[in-house]
Amino acid sequence: MADLGEGSARGLPGVRPDLEALVGYHSAQVDVDVRLNTNESPLPPPDGWLDALADAVRGIEFNRYPEREATGLRRALAGSHGVGIDEVFCANGSNEVLQCLLLAYGGPGRTAALFEPTYTLHRHIARITGTTVVAGARRDDFALDLDVVAAVVAGSDPAVTFLCSPNNPSGRADTPAEVERVAGLVPGLLVVDEAYGQFAPSSALALRRGDPAGTRHVVVVRTFSKTWSMAGARLGYLVADPDVVAACELVALPYHLDAAKQAAGRLALDFVDEMEHRVAAITEERGRIAAAFADLAVETWPSDANFLLFRPLAKPATQVWTDLLAASVLVRDCSTWPGLTGCLRVTVGLPEENDRFLAALTESLR
Numbered sequence: 001m002a003d004l005g006e007g008s009a010r011g012l013p014g015v016r017p018d019l020e021a022l023v024g025y026h027s028a029q030v031d032v033d034v035r036l037n038t039n040e041s042p043l044p045p046p047d048g049w050l051d052a053l054a055d056a057v058r059g060i061e062f063n064r065y066p067e068r069e070a071t072g073l074r075r076a077l078a079g080s081h082g083v084g085i086d087e088v089f090c091a092n093g094s095n096e097v098l099q100c101l102l103l104a105y106g107g108p109g110r111t112a113a114l115f116e117p118t119y120t121l122h123r124h125i126a127r128i129t130g131t132t133v134v135a136g137a138r139r140d141d142f143a144l145d146l147d148v149v150a151a152v153v154a155g156s157d158p159a160v161t162f163l164c165s166p167n168n169p170s171g172r173a174d175t176p177a178e179v180e181r182v183a184g185l186v187p188g189l190l191v192v193d194e195a196y197g198q199f200a201p202s203s204a205l206a207l208r209r210g211d212p213a214g215t216r217h218v219v220v221v222r223t224f225s226k227t228w229s230m231a232g233a234r235l236g237y238l239v240a241d242p243d244v245v246a247a248c249e250l251v252a253l254p255y256h257l258d259a260a261k262q263a264a265g266r267l268a269l270d271f272v273d274e275m276e277h278r279v280a281a282i283t284e285e286r287g288r289i290a291a292a293f294a295d296l297a298v299e300t301w302p303s304d305a306n307f308l309l310f311r312p313l314a315k316p317a318t319q320v321w322t323d324l325l326a327a328s329v330l331v332r333d334c335s336t337w338p339g340l341t342g343c344l345r346v347t348v349g350l351p352e353e354n355d356r357f358l359a360a361l362t363e364s365l366r
């Protein structure tokens with residue numbers, strides 16, 4: 001790890017002092033047989049998409065900058081959600097979408113509110129952008145506590161409030177009534193991160209549709225990384241009021257979306273049935289893992305996403321994580337995250353990967 005402190009003998013300046021605490025934040029990429037730690041899709045995108053993309057890539061003028069407005073991609077996304085093209089902003093993964101939102105609406109002197117446990121990058125990106133973070137706790141079953149939400153929001157006047165639904169790492173989706181209540185409480189933007197949205201029974205997109213005037217501040221963030229099986233393409237987007245889109249365009253770097261990525265996203269939308277088929281297959285496998293958990297000494301929670309949170313009861317989580325790694329199965333160790341003492345998170349993989357995970361877990365807990 002590079003020295004980020006006072007600077008080296010060659011006289012490098014130290015980085016911003018407020019960034020020093022962020023060293024070592026990201027999880028390591030480990031070479032194992034079964035990777036179930038980052039909630040990717042275990043299934044590749046369809047061959048038809050790959051063929052169409054290869055044709056499109058051949059037609060790209062790579063000597064030219066890409067189309068800055070990403071019109072084709074945004075029009076296709078707008079069409080798929082029944083919104084205007086001016087309500088869609090795209091970026092390099094939903095993480096960059098979140099970063100643009102925080103660059104535009106957060107920053108020094110402003111506050112972002114979130115409710116933990118939740119997606120750790122909300123806090124992380126807020127801090128990188130110099131935004132103050134205030135956090136409230138979710139209940140023990142990971143549901144929102146609306147009294148806590150009201151108190152946090154009233155006490156901190158957040159410019160941005162984050163929800164994550166389905167929530168990573170609990171898997172729990174906030175109900176439409178809960179999201180609507182929070183939308184009524186917050187003074188600034190309400191950003192609903194729906195990275196796993198296609199697994200969920202509801203979406204904040206419906207809230208926006210139902211009350212356009214009253215929900216101008218509601219932003220829905222989605223990604224191609226999970227259900228679209230395109231984590232390697234790094235593409236995410238938001239659906240929001242045109243003024244929010246314009247604000248994000250202010251802070252995004254020019255030409256940040258390369259031409260191949262724009263084509264990849266646009267063409268993916270021609271394969272909705274295949275995507276829904278993958279979601280159904282993963283949901284079925286998730287049910288199989290959850291059923292197997294019932295026979296093991298673990299506590300677990302219902303999930304509306306492509307992963308399951310669980311707490312080994314017979315052995316420390318870190319020991320179980322190490323046992324799984326020894327069996328070449330990598331899961332996420334969440335045991336030091338706020339509100340998640342003793343918890344691990346497993347991404348739903350291919351049936352044979354899930355079998356390997358369950359066998360290794362059974363062995364570890366024996």
Ligand code: PMP
Nearest residue numbers: 093094095119168195223225236
């Ligand atoms: N939001 C949530 C809730 C996530 O879990 C993830 C990925 N783990 C992301 C956003 C970021 O996804 P990406 O940048 O790949 O779109």
